[in-house]
Amino acid sequence: MRITLIHNPNAGEGATDAESLIEAIRAAGHSVHYRNSKDPALEQALRWPADLIVAAGGDGAVSRVLKQLPEDAPPLTILPLGTANNIAASLGIEGPRERLIAGWDGSPTRRMDIGMVYSADGERLVVEGIGIGAVAAAMRKLDDISGPRRNQISRARKGIRKAVARKKPRSLELDVDGGRGRFDVIFAEITNIRRIGPRIDMAPSADPGDGQAELVFLLPERRKEMMAWLEGEDWSAAPPLECLHGREITILRAHKRLRVDDDLDVPISSLPLTLDMGRRSATVLG
Numbered sequence: 001m002r003i004t005l006i007h008n009p010n011a012g013e014g015a016t017d018a019e020s021l022i023e024a025i026r027a028a029g030h031s032v033h034y035r036n037s038k039d040p041a042l043e044q045a046l047r048w049p050a051d052l053i054v055a056a057g058g059d060g061a062v063s064r065v066l067k068q069l070p071e072d073a074p075p076l077t078i079l080p081l082g083t084a085n086n087i088a089a090s091l092g093i094e095g096p097r098e099r100l101i102a103g104w105d106g107s108p109t110r111r112m113d114i115g116m117v118y119s120a121d122g123e124r125l126v127v128e129g130i131g132i133g134a135v136a137a138a139m140r141k142l143d144d145i146s147g148p149r150r151n152q153i154s155r156a157r158k159g160i161r162k163a164v165a166r167k168k169p170r171s172l173e174l175d176v177d178g179g180r181g182r183f184d185v186i187f188a189e190i191t192n193i194r195r196i197g198p199r200i201d202m203a204p205s206a207d208p209g210d211g212q213a214e215l216v217f218l219l220p221e222r223r224k225e226m227m228a229w230l231e232g233e234d235w236s237a238a239p240p241l242e243c244l245h246g247r248e249i250t251i252l253r254a255h256k257r258l259r260v261d262d263d264l265d266v267p268i269s270s271l272p273l274t275l276d277m278g279r280r281s282a283t284v285l286g
Contacts, residue, residue: 001051008037008057011081037061058082063127075285090193093286111209114280119273131259133187134167156198169220170255176246188217216241250274
């Protein structure tokens with residue numbers, strides 16, 4: 001196959017160099033056209049003739065590629081090289097690099113929806129989601145964590161547990177597919193993928209290709225349950241969160257700032273803010 005390889009050489013711990021990645025793909029019988037994921041000409045590279053586009057990196061690189069894919073792009077797949085790799089894991093793309101590359105021939109494809117956000121600040125595409133409250137606040141404080149991958153994940157989870165334990169409930173007013181509601185919440189996350197932040201399965205039933213986002217939120221009376229869930233190591237059980245589904249979710253009122261994908265400091269002056277999951281999608285191989 002003709003592969004367009006979009007790669008972040010600085011992703012994750014023990015970053016993967018371009019030469020070894022290209023060599024591994026060629027050894028599997030494919031031709032490779034390479035581009036650094038931070039190249040300003042990325043959108044042009046995604047229009048090169050190809051049978052498969054490969055995003056090699058962490059969630060930032062994968063999100064960047066998904067947002068710039070042309071509508072007639074070939075299928076996309078991921079080589080997860082980052083710290084959290086939440087997008088890849090939510091799509092079931094996990095495992096050793098060599099096994100993933102060997103599986104490209106004949107692997108099934110699936111749809112992944114890409115949300116469009118409308119607000120007073122204009123329009124933007126969203127891949128990972130929108131956060132409000134304790135989890136988003138913790139991620140702002142933890143944005144500059146460095147060090148070994150295991151330590152980064154551990155420290156980030158600890159920071160989220162502290163934020164959930166201390167955050168005061170705040171009013172959140174929403175419209176979900178035409179139905180309005182107001183809740184006092186510790187945090188809320190609107191997401192199309194099951195994992196957020198430091199590999200936390202906040203929305204385990206999320207389907208990236210069903211045309212809907214999941215709104216999960218923590219009510220004050222379930223804080224202790226959530227703390228126990230976060231402190232445990234077995235996250236096979238669903239978290240004690242309320243969950244709503246919708247194609248179009250509008251945040252009408254919230255407290256302080258919001259997180260929109262990797263933009264951790266969206267002001268409430270941007271409200272109302274609407275996420276529409278029905279506007280764009282990508283074909284993903286994995």
